[in-house]
Amino acid sequence: MAGRIRLWSGYVLFFYVVTHLLNHALGLISLRVLEAGRIWFVFIWHNPIGQVALYGALLAHFCLALWSLYRRRTLQLSRWEWGQWILGASIVPLGTIHVIGTRLAYELYNVESGYPWVLGSLLASDWTVVARQFSLPLVVWLHACIGLHFAWRLRPWYRPWLPVLYAFALLVPVAGIAGAGIALRDVAELAQRPGFLDELFARARAPTAAQIATLYAIANALEFTALGLLVALILAHPVRTLWQRRAGVVHLSYGERRTASHATGLTVLEMSRIAGIPHASVCGGRGRCSTCRVRMGGEDRAKLPPASTEEQKVLSRVGAPANVRLACQLRPPPGHYRVTPLLPPSTGPVEAYRRQPQAHGGEHYVAILFADIRGFTSISEGKLPYDVVFLLNRYFRATGQAIEAAGGRVDKFIGDGVMAIFGLTSEPRTACRQALDA
Ligand code: HEM
Ligand code: HEM
Numbered sequence: 001m002a003g004r005i006r007l008w009s010g011y012v013l014f015f016y017v018v019t020h021l022l023n024h025a026l027g028l029i030s031l032r033v034l035e036a037g038r039i040w041f042v043f044i045w046h047n048p049i050g051q052v053a054l055y056g057a058l059l060a061h062f063c064l065a066l067w068s069l070y071r072r073r074t075l076q077l078s079r080w081e082w083g084q085w086i087l088g089a090s091i092v093p094l095g096t097i098h099v100i101g102t103r104l105a106y107e108l109y110n111v112e113s114g115y116p117w118v119l120g121s122l123l124a125s126d127w128t129v130v131a132r133q134f135s136l137p138l139v140v141w142l143h144a145c146i147g148l149h150f151a152w153r154l155r156p157w158y159r160p161w162l163p164v165l166y167a168f169a170l171l172v173p174v175a176g177i178a179g180a181g182i183a184l185r186d187v188a189e190l191a192q193r194p195g196f197l198d199e200l201f202a203r204a205r206a207p208t209a210a211q212i213a214t215l216y217a218i219a220n221a222l223e224f225t226a227l228g229l230l231v232a233l234i235l236a237h238p239v240r241t242l243w244q245r246r247a248g249v250v251h252l253s254y255g256e257r258r259t260a261s262h263a264t265g266l267t268v269l270e271m272s273r274i275a276g277i278p279h280a281s282v283c284g285g286r287g288r289c290s291t292c293r294v295r296m297g298g299e300d301r302a303k304l305p306p307a308s309t310e311e312q313k314v315l316s317r318v319g320a321p322a323n324v325r326l327a328c329q330l331r332p333p334p335g336h337y338r339v340t341p342l343l344p345p346s347t348g349p350v351e352a353y354r355r356q357p358q359a360h361g362g363e364h365y366v367a368i369l370f371a372d373i374r375g376f377t378s379i380s381e382g383k384l385p386y387d388v389v390f391l392l393n394r395y396f397r398a399t400g401q402a403i404e405a406a407g408g409r410v411d412k413f414i415g416d417g418v419m420a421i422f423g424l425t426s427e428p429r430t431a432c433r434q435a436l437d438a
């Protein structure tokens with residue numbers, strides 16, 4: 001559920017950024033068109049629904065990002081996960097003053113927080129503020145694109161649409177940043193005229209020096225709170241591990257004398273990663289791809305908690321039997337378990353949606369029928385090879401038809417013998433009856 005809300009809040013924020021950057025792109029035409037285009041931006045976002053959606057999504061996304069950090073017991077992340085985390089965390093120091101200086105400045109001091117105010121205040125600041133403002137769209141865009149790529153690459157429609165999405169991912173930020181840059185240059189040219197900036201600030205009802213100091217203080221307080229939360233979560237990590245060690249230890253055995261033991265609370269995937277056991281995890285442990293699925297056995301397997309609705313949905317999608325679980329979602333209680341990863345570590349996104357019910361393995365009662373031709377050796381001794389093949393082919397056709405008609409499945413032919421399985425889709429009692437019928 002948390003993963004889903006984080007994704008949907010990411011969609012809302014992404015839509016906001018797209019509309020914002022498209023608005024900036026109008027700066028490529030003229031300052032007048034840039035400010036006129038803001039009408040659409042204001043229409044979408046400056047109403048109670050837009051504001052609740054935007055700031056609700058921002059708050060939810062931030063809290064759920066922290067929650068996902070708290071839930072992770074190991075910081076052994078893949079390169080793209082590190083990238084997404086670092087970019088996501090940099091959005092806070094890069095973007096807080098921008099949001100406070102526009103939205104909150106309007107709420108507190110009735111500042112007309114449109115392009116004249118933002119561009120004018122950028123001109124009046126030093127280059128670090130400008131660099132910060134212009135790196136914000138890049139960082140946000142990269143962060144969102146990594147997230148969307150890894151969320152969407154599992155979907156069957158993603159590959160055919162990739163060229164269009166690439167074009168979109170390139171054009172929107174380039175046009176947005178170029179538009180904002182050209183608008184800033186245009187305002188800088190106009191500012192050569194004496195008194196232009198004073199006039200601009202007066203029309204935008206710019207905040208006083210004391211009010212600006214208050215806005216900076218609020219932004220700093222928010223940034224420090226975010227940093228404090230991040231540090232607290234990282235520090236909570238060893239404390240929680242100590243606490244959980246008292247609750248008991250989980251022992252996993254992977255066969256071939258590979259084992260992993262850890263205090264309870266970790267997912268099977270996290271334990272595999274800590275023990276250096278390679279494991280497929282296309283979606284990075286978000287419970288979406290199913291490639292981390294494992295067959296669970298061992299003496300304590302009855303203690304395993306049942307799969308959540310979300311996990312069950314993903315498992316049903318690939319037709320997994322009851323003893324198969326998602327390694328990234330399963331947190332076993334203390335005990336001894338046997339883990340068999342079902343897909344090779346090199347598995348790619350294509351396998352994520354493939355239904356392979358037989359490939360999972362599993363325990364199943366079946367009836368097996370073996371039959372061969374009585375006295376086949378003496379029959380074949382006096383015959384030409386061609387005649388023997390003819391005889392065998394007729395025999396295989398007859399036995400195959402009889403087995404299929406009775407509800408069984410031919411497994412293999414061995415010389416003159418046939419091996420058939422009954423009961424793949426029926427009860428053991430019926431399976432035996434079917435084998436006798438055949
Ligand atoms: C992708 C990075 C950016 C993000 C996430 C972002 C975010 C925001 C947010 C949350 C607001 C407050 C909106 C509101 O009033 O509710 C805002 C306002 C604004 N931003 Fe950005 N911004 C970004 C980049 C930029 C850049 C590069 C510029 C141009 C120099 C810019 C110009 C403005 C302007 C003019 C406003 C006031 C808009 C209005 O109230 O209608 N933003 N931005
Ligand atoms: C306008 C800003 C933002 C946009 C458009 C955005 C977009 C996204 C998207 C689309 C995802 C993928 C969602 C998923 O796979 O569940 C994501 C994930 C993530 N976002 Fe953001 N995000 C923004 C701001 C932030 C901020 C401020 C943070 C602060 C820490 C952040 C941290 C994260 C993290 C850590 C993840 C990955 C979580 C995980 O690995 O489980 N994001 N973001």
Ligand code: FES
Pocket residue numbers: 280281282283284285286287288289290291292293326327328329
């Ligand atoms: S890693 Fe994708 S579902 Fe577990």
